[in-house]
Structures are given as structure tokens and as C-alpha cells.
Amino acid sequence: xxKDNDIYVVTQTGDRLDTLxxxxxxxxxxxxxxxxxxxxxxxxxxxxxxxxxxxxVDYTGIVNKFRK
Numbered sequence: 001x002x003k004d005n006d007i008y009v010v011t012q013t014g015d016r017l018d019t020l021x022x023x024x025x026x027x028x029x030x031x032x033x034x035x036x037x038x039x040x041x042x043x044x045x046x047x048x049x050x051x052x053x054x055x056x057v058d059y060t061g062i063v064n065k066f067r068k
């Protein structure tokens with residue numbers, strides 16, 4: 001779900017969903033949280049330069065919801 005405190009980033013050359021997950025969540029395997037929040041459904045972890053991505057801040061709540 002969209003939250004007021006979510007972070008928005010503009011991607012740069014070399015940015016990938018897994019490296020962004022590492023940067024914001026300290027866990028590259030949480031790339032799917034960023035992908036889902038941004039309706040990215042292809043198999044690629046790379047993103048085009050200049051793409052605006054929403055980074056959900058409450059990732060622990062999201063992870064816990066999917067663990068049930």
C-alpha cells in the first residue's frame with residue numbers, strides 16, 4: 001500500500017532492483033517489493049535510466065504479510 005513516507009528515487013545508470021533493495025533494505029532478495037510497488041512484472045532486475053521508482057519504507061510489514 002502507498003504510504004506518505006515512501007521514498008521516491010530516479011534511477012541512474014547501473015541501478016538494478018536488487019541493488020536498490022540492498023541499498024534501502026540491506027537485503028538484495030527484497031527486490032520483489034520494489035518491483036511489486038512499481039508494477040514491474042518482467043523478469044529483468046535492471047531498470048531504465050531516469051525511471052522514477054517508489055521504495056516502500058514499511059518493507060518489514062510487507063515481508064511479514066507474505067510469510068503468513
